[in-house]
Amino acid sequence: MDFALDEMQTMIKDSVARWAEKEYDFETRRKLAVGNGFSEEHWRTFAEMGWLGAGLSEEDGGLGGGAEESAILAEEFGKVLLLEPYLPVAVLATQCLLGTGHAGARELVQAIAAGETRVVLAHEEVKAMGVLSHVSTSAGSDGSINGVKTLVIGAPFASKLIVSARTSGEARDQSGIALYLVAIDAPGVERKDYRLADGTRASEISFRGAKGELIAADGFAALDRGYAHALVNLAAEGVGAMERAMWITRDYIKTRKQFGRTLNEFQVLQHRMADMLTELEMTRSALYRALGQLDTDPAKRRLNLAALKVQLGKSARFVGAQAIQLHGGIGVTEEYSIGHYFKRLTFIDSVYGSGAQHLKILAKAIQAGN
């Protein structure tokens, strides 16, 4: 085990940090957030720099890295609250495609890494409540899909969807879930786009007899892989966002004066900041643990990830809330940065299965004798 970054990892980290500093300052991001939430130019840069394939082998069109490299990148993106759907496209959909083992899917991964196309996974359903195998969308024997997917993050900027649809069994069975590739503008696909609190965009998509290309007849393992990678990258993003929020707050209380002194002189605020750092490092530790065991058997991985998500949610909510609290009134304004960290950090707890839902996964395992 080695916690120090190697040469390539350092290069990735530095290059993203440099780009972010130059191209993604708070004001630029804010304009983008209230605009359409996406920049083609940024995406081109991500492709040219190889970032879209940071976690991919060279034969898959990547930089030859793995989950660690991807997480390093995600952490840097988290620091600037990236709006573009790096995670939904370059991690969730990409890893899910690779998980299918389908030849066409693999080619698609290369096209994604090259920035030629964007694909997102349409899996989440309203009634899922954090249960990954929940699929009530159905696919008939002729491959026509019927059902509604929700919170498909990044869909407004995608050209293709991976759609999970049930071919047999009950709504929460792990078997009987097929994966299809469906063009975003295919007949029978209806999309309602909307904005999320953190400025990213998502869609609710209904399928009425839409036709797609089958890429996995039994797709749960591929979904599981996709979400496992997405979750660690989400945690990395969260760590980045928490860390930046913490330093912004530190700098603020060192300059803001009340009662004739700067706020950092009040011990209660010092202790609060010490707790913020503690939460951040608890999550980073859980992240490293999950990253190191990403390729273990799925059942074990699920528990590691559940522990990570529980920690992440708790830390993210605490750090976000305290960052605002320590700022006072200015913290609740749109024109200042810290509130936007709060929004992102709150959302991080709720996406890909909430912290509470993951706590239930852990509790059930304990009840079953784990």
Place this chain on the structure above:
Amino acid sequence: MKLQIDPKYDAFREEVRAWLKEALPADMAARTLQCYHTTIEDRRAWSKILAAKGWAGPAWPKQYGGPGWDEWQVMIFEEECYLAGTPMVDEAGFKLCAPVIWTFGTDEQKQRWLPPLLAGDQYWGQGFSEPNAGSDLASLSTRAVRDGDEYVINGTKIWTTDVHYADLIFCLVKTDPEAKQRGISFVIVDAKAPGVTIRPIIDIGEGHSLNEVFLDNVRIPADWLIGEENKGWGYGKLLLDNERAYSAEIPRNKRTLARLKKLAHETGMIEDEGFALRVAEAEADLSALEFMTLRAMAEKAGGTNFPVGSILKIRGSELLQKLGGLQVEALGPYGAVVYPHGATNDMPPGPAIGHGVLADFMYRRAVTIYGGSNEIQRTIIAKSYLEL
């Protein structure tokens, strides 16, 4: 000690509830229950309805047009209003400024300002905080200088809630720059006067209630100063003390809890055992807080001898934030969706009952900051009572 509640309060609650059922227009209630900031149109309309009934100033003494209720009736009234979904009224005017006017104002001042406020004809804003005077309010620097029979005011106020709707702003200003607390006066400023500029500040719920107010050589008549010059700090304190028993915001907490339950039933989240436990925990908190509020109201009858206002503020505000978070969670995949303020017919998907949840959740980060932050409240408890 005798802790049974007098049944007359149940009867009073019924009376209020029955009246609200008739008097509150359904569309107005529906808008309020979405929990966005109330529109000025709804405020105006509701103020007029209250005024016509004689219930506009629930806590006002009879002689100034109040209904003559005791404190607990006032709270019951507010609770029922909140639960029914009445629009916010001009709290700054009714609850904060009016008591200062009737306690320290001249007869002329009372006559000038109390009737139009009660009638719903004039709106008020509270101009205390400044960019450099937040928790340390006494360090405020807006100046009022006497010039013949006028004062000339210069300075900047910030976080001034709803002042963009206001006709009048009550301000703390420095009249003696040498003295700290002792050099502060309580003045009324015409919000539409030359020299008053209002800059909107959008909150993280994407709503507009906050403002920054620039006062540039604004002139007020000398008799728009309340009470005595340089004594305003004491008046300001009285105004904040008046609100002490209400600082847990029980009515708002009750409404938020009721809405949370409704929401969680509608989305099915309530079936989740873990979630239901957390709602139950919040409810247990609320019932204790409600009784602490009663103790605060009975302060003179031996109810409390501890810094109850600070404790109510801390736990009430934390509860409100917790309930807000649970509401967002109850919405599941729709919790993070931004629904634009105000009714539109092109809303993103998700249950209608959830439309204002996120905006309210975001805005309520402020409840642990305003009205004396929770850090400041804890310091008060430690110093004033525990003598630490």
